[in-house]
Structures are given as structure tokens and as C-alpha cells.
Amino acid sequence: xxxxxxxxxxxxxxxxxxxxxxxxxxxxxxxxxxxxxxxxxxxxxxxxxxxxxxxxxxxxxxxxxxxxxxxxxxxxxxxxxxxxxxxxxxxxxxxxxxxxxxxxxxxxxxxxxxxxxxxxxxxxxxxxxxxxxxxxxxxxxxxxxxxxxxxxxxxxxxxxxxxxxxxxxxxxxxxxxxxxxxxxxxxxxxxxxxxxxxxxxxxxxxxxxxxxxxxxxxxxxxxxxxxxxxxxxxxxxxxxxxxxxxxxxxxxxxxxxxxxxxxxxxxxxxxxxxxxxxxxxxxxxxxxxxxxxxxxxxxxxxxxxxxxxxxxxxxxxxxxxxxxxxxxxxxxxxxxxxxxxxxxxxxxxxxxxxxxxxxxxxxxxxxxxxxxxxxxxxxxxxxxxxxxxxxxxxxxxx
Numbered sequence: 001x002x003x004x005x006x007x008x009x010x011x012x013x014x015x016x017x018x019x020x021x022x023x024x025x026x027x028x029x030x031x032x033x034x035x036x037x038x039x040x041x042x043x044x045x046x047x048x049x050x051x052x053x054x055x056x057x058x059x060x061x062x063x064x065x066x067x068x069x070x071x072x073x074x075x076x077x078x079x080x081x082x083x084x085x086x087x088x089x090x091x092x093x094x095x096x097x098x099x100x101x102x103x104x105x106x107x108x109x110x111x112x113x114x115x116x117x118x119x120x121x122x123x124x125x126x127x128x129x130x131x132x133x134x135x136x137x138x139x140x141x142x143x144x145x146x147x148x149x150x151x152x153x154x155x156x157x158x159x160x161x162x163x164x165x166x167x168x169x170x171x172x173x174x175x176x177x178x179x180x181x182x183x184x185x186x187x188x189x190x191x192x193x194x195x196x197x198x199x200x201x202x203x204x205x206x207x208x209x210x211x212x213x214x215x216x217x218x219x220x221x222x223x224x225x226x227x228x229x230x231x232x233x234x235x236x237x238x239x240x241x242x243x244x245x246x247x248x249x250x251x252x253x254x255x256x257x258x259x260x261x262x263x264x265x266x267x268x269x270x271x272x273x274x275x276x277x278x279x280x281x282x283x284x285x286x287x288x289x290x291x292x293x294x295x296x297x298x299x300x301x302x303x304x305x306x307x308x309x310x311x312x313x314x315x316x317x318x319x320x321x322x323x324x325x326x327x328x329x330x331x332x333x334x335x336x337x338x339x340x341x342x343x344x345x346x347x348x349x350x351x352x353x354x355x356x357x358x359x360x361x362x363x364x365x366x367x368x369x370x371x372x373x374x375x376x377x378x379x380x381x382x383x384x385x386x387x388x389x390x391x392x393x394x395x396x397x398x
Contacts, residue, residue, distance in 0.1 A: 007324045010320075014203020014290075019167045019319035023054035023200040024182075024289045031189050036204045038109055038251045048104065049311040051213075055100045058131070060090045062097075062215065066223035066380070071350045081174035082114075082232070083247060083353070083383045084220045093385030094244045095126035096218060099195055100211035103130040111296065113137040115193040117181040119146050119174030120311030121153025123197030128162035130195075138162040139338070145172040153389050171304040174240075174314045178288050187314060198241025202289030206318050220380050221251045226239030228378060234369065235260045237382035238314035238361040239332065240276065249330065259331065262321065263361045263367070265307035266303030266334035270391035278317050279325050279332040284394055287316040292374060293325070308337035309357035310392060311385075339364040341397055344387065356385035357393065 014020045022032055042048040045353070056062040065088065069081045078140030099116075100127035106114060114131045114181065116149035124140040140157055144166045149152050157164050170176040185194045199206045199213075224232055224263060235252060237245035239262035251256045268276035275281065282293040285304060295303040295315035305315040322332035335343070343364025348354045355363060362381050387394065 001205060010208060011262060012201065014207070016320045018226065018284075018324035019322040020203055020206060020290050022289060024202050024226060024290065025186055025284045027186050027189060028202075029222065032202055032204070035105070039131060039208050042105065042108065047383055050185045052101055052104060053272055055104075056097065056215065060100060061088065063219045063223075064088050066227065067221055068227070069351050072347065075346070075350055076366060078280055078376055079126045079366060079370045079375045079376045080376060081366065082378065082380045085217060085383050085388035086244065087353070087355065087383050089124045089384060091122065091129050092388065093122040093126065094121045094247060094382070095131065096198060097215055097247070098197065098209050098212040098243060099123070099126040100207070101131040102193070102195045103134050103136065106136070107134055109193065111136075111142050111193035112186065113139070115139045115141070115181050115184050116195045116197060117141045117174065117177040118197065119143070119177065119313055120309065120356070121146070121150035121157070121389055122311065122356070125153050125156045125160070125163070126158035126164070127195050127197070128157045131162065132160045136305070139184070141165050141167055141177040141184070141298070143167045143171070143173040144276050146174065146177070149391065149393055150389055156356065167377070170252055173305070174310070175302065182288065197245040199246045200241040200288060200290060200292070201322055206290065206320055209317055210250060210320065211217060211244050214250045215313045216247035216382060217242070217251030222280070224380060231255055231258050232380045233259065233377040234379040236263065236362050236365065236369070238263050238312065238358045238384065239279070239317060239321060240265070240314050241316070242318040244382050246318065246320060247379065248382040251317050253329065260329070261365065262330055262332045263333040263365045264332060265309060265312040265340070265361060266336040268304040269336060270334060273303065274306040275334070276307040276312050276314060277334045278315060279321065280334050288382060290319050291315055292319040292322040308340060311356070311358040311362065312361065313326060318353065333365060335361040335364045337397075341394070344394065353383070355383055356389035357386050357390045359384045
């Protein structure tokens with residue numbers, strides 16, 4: 001399995017067009033500059049790439065399969081659907097790709113303590129897993145609301161040796177957990193490494209997370225060419241912060257005939273204030289260290305986001321996604337809670353695969369896409385995670 005890190009970068013200040021950058025307290029600037037230097041050197045370090053490849057294959061279970069969903073395709077009629085099965089990875093989601101990479105960087109920097117934030121719990125589980133693998137202390141911040149929604153993943157993190165810290169401020173969800181993680185980082189920056197779970201945060205995190213997740217798209221591209229002897233017509237993935245989508249999209253960015261669609265959470269409807277769709281309804285602002293599109297109130301305060309999927313329940317989005325929205329390279333759409341649940345049932349009943357509620361948003365949009373296309377088209381959907389963690393919410397909703 002090939003590991004490549006030399007891809008399109010933001011500029012030297014970490015900007016994708018007008019988005020990105022570093023907007024952090026003074027105490028973190030030196031650490032971010034140090035991280036950038038270390039990661040830049042590791043991107044061309046053959047030994048580091050071999051080590052990362054070893055853990056992706058021997059420990060995490062890469063490459064993941066590209067599965068032709070025949071019964072789902074027959075139901076949709078105009079779409080031939082391939083699923084990139086990130087749900088088959090160790091820990092059950094794509095998050096392990098990034099946490100393995102970042103914990104190796106942390107070890108190179110001599111850090112002894114890992115912190116992270118989590119919403120759906122999958123990033124927390126993946127972080128706790130990688131920290132346990134490397135023998136590092138691990139603390140995970142999680143909103144009290146999400147702890148209730150994702151009790152199974154909380155138990156998994158604790159079993160792996162991580163301390164799970166409930167966050168009771170604000171909306172008690174992902175945004176507030178990230179706030180608390182940043183406060184911890186400022187206080188303990190000398191020995192602590194903050195593993196951000198998505199393509200968000202201050203530079204160099206958006207590009208670092210993207211590079212570690214880009215293995216998804218590189219594999220999918222190679223696998224699809226083997227199966228179909230050409231490139232797909234469409235790529236489809238859910239977007240919260242946006243790491244699984246960017247992981248799939250990035251290998252195809254230069255292929256102008258490949259259309260890319262990111263699916264945000266419309267929650268209870270875009271006409272309400274109970275959604276998590278900053279690309280559809282947000283403004284340009286700064287959140288958690290970078291400039292991007294965010295959900296704001298009229299007086300500039302960050303608005304509370306809502307989604308049935310804890311991993312999409314975030315009022316911002318990665319800056320590279322904001323850039324592709326502005327340039328038009330990627331189309332961004334949104335799906336409601338109700339539609340996502342219908343998508344979850346559709347995949348479960350047609351293919352025997354129960355997806356995570358986050359992924360279910362992308363599955364739900366397939367039905368709209370099927371009505372848009374004029375002839376049979378091919379699509380790769382990033383199946384970013386499995387639905388075990390969501391069974392409580394699914395049962396409650398149904």
C-alpha cells in the first residue's frame with residue numbers, strides 16, 4: 001500500500017484562498033510552528049511513511065474494500081453504487097487513519113500525553129486506541145449530551161484506558177468539547193499533543209488530517225479503475241468537520257469530470273435554527289483556530305448546531321471545504337434527520353449494512369441524485385463508519 005504526502009498544500013500561512021490560517025492564543029503559536037516543521041519533515045521521511053503504512057495495514061486493516069452494492073443500485077435504477085468500506089476498519093470508522101498518523105507525530109515530538117475532543121465518540125475511541133497502542137496517557141473531552149447519546153463509545157474509551165471528561169458548558173456537544181480541549185492544550189502544551197479529529201482547527205491541522213485520511217481516495221481511485229476501467233462519475237460523502245469527505249475527494253480534485261458532493265446535516269430543516277449546515281446557511285467567521293464558514297447569530301456569536309448524528313453536530317466546517325464551496329469544485333447539499341433515518345433503513349434492508357447516522361446522510365442523498373442523472377452513472381460513497389454506536393438513538397427515533 002502506497003503512502004503519499006506530497007499533495008496540493010495551502011499557502012505558507014495555511015490559507016486555502018481566504019480560509020484557514022492560525023487564530024490561536026499566543027502560547028500556542030510556537031507549538032504550532034514546531035508541529036508544522038516536524039510534520040513537513042516527516043512528509044518526506046521514508047522511515048516514517050513505512051511505519052505509518054505498517055500500522056494502517058497490519059493494525060487497522062487497510063486496504064478497505066470497494067463494494068458494489070447491487071441491490072441498492074437496482075433500487076435506485078440510475079446509479080451504480082460502490083461503497084468505500086471504512087466501517088470495516090479497526091474501531092469501526094475512518095478516524096483510525098488519522099489518529100495513528102498523529103500519535104506517531106506526537107511520539108516523534110516527545111509528547112507523553114494525548115488529548116482529543118469527540119462528538120459521535122468514534123474519534124475518541126480511535127484516539128484512545130492509538131494512545132493505548134503507543135503507551136501514552138489519553139484524555140478525551142466529550143459533551144454531556146453526546147455522552148448520553150453515545151454511551152457505548154464512552155464505555156469503549158474507558159476500557160481502552162482513556163479518561164473521558166464530560167463537558168457541561170454551552171450546548172454540551174462537540175463545539176464545547178473542542179473549547180475545553182483547547183483550554184487544556186494551552187495549559188499543558190509542553191508535554192501534551194492535541195489530536196484534532198477533522199480537517200479543521202489552526203494550520204497545520206487541516207492539511208495534516210487531510211493527508212492522513214487521503215489514503216481513502218487513493219485506494220478508491222485504484223480499486224475503481226481496476227473494476228470499471230475508468231473514473232467514477234460522482235463521489236459522495238457526509239460533511240461535518242469534513243475529514244472523511246476530504247479523504248475521499250482529494251485524490252480526485254484534479255479530475256474535472258468527477259463530480260463531488262458533500263452532504264451536510266439539515267437537522268430539523270434549513271428554515272429552522274436547528275441544523276448543522278454552515279456551508280448552506282453559514283457566514284464567514286473564525287472558530288477553533290481557523291477562518292471558515294460557521295453558523296453565527298446576528299450579533300456574531302457561534303450558534304448552537306443540531307443533528308441527529310453527533311458527529312455532524314458542529315457549527316463549523318474545515319477551511320478546505322469552504323474553499324471548494326466558494327470555487328464551485330465541490331457541490332454541497334443537506335439532508336434532514338428524518339431523511340437520514342430513511343437512508344439508514346434503506347442501506348440496512350437492501351445490503352445488510354447498518355451505517356453510522358453520519359454516513360446515513362450521504363446514503364439518503366443517493367435517492368435525490370438518482371432522480372438528477374439522465375443515464376446510468378457510477379458513484380462512490382464513503383461509508384465512513386458503522387452504526388453500532390447509534391443503536392440507542394435509532395431505536396429512540398423509530
